[in-house]
């Protein structure tokens with residue numbers, strides 16, 4: 001009798017782990033976590049990643065009268081022609097051959113203007129530099145009057161690589177921007193990716 005009891009006990013002990021093995025070998029329990037994307041119409045920047053454009057020099061939100069208008073300058077460097085300066089793209093630019101460098105916009109009409117913005121490519125590859133710039137306006141394209149004297153303006157990618165020249169509002173049909181210095185050691189001329197007139 002004792003032998004039979006011992007045999008039954010031994011079989012029970014053996015069966016227990018086999019049962020556990022049978023469970024683990026069957027269909028594993030599947031746990032599914034459903035993650036829903038937040039509803040948003042546009043990319044959002046987390047607060048810990050401030051937008052670098054927050055430090056950019058602000059430009060007027062009014063019409064840029066120079067955009068796509070006829071433009072003329074003196075000699076340019078390599079392929080960096082004057083029409084690059086008002087094509088609406090900051091990855092194309094005009095570069096003069098030497099100084100002084102004049103570039104004139106025909107606004108094709110009379111407009112009240114009070115700001116000229118000169119922009120370089122905003123990439124930090126364009127190292128900080130100073131350019132000296134004056135602004136003149138004209139009604140007939142021949143007789144110009146100065147509205148902003150030559151001043152030295154700091155370009156820095158941290159502020160958008162652009163400068164803003166404000167002057168007293170005046171009617172103009174033509175706007176001439178005159179460069180007399182560029183402190184960058186990489187060029188011997190003026191450089192501008194976009195010149196905007198507001």
Ligand SMILES: [Ca+2]
Nearest residue numbers: 084089092193
């Ligand atoms: Ca351009």
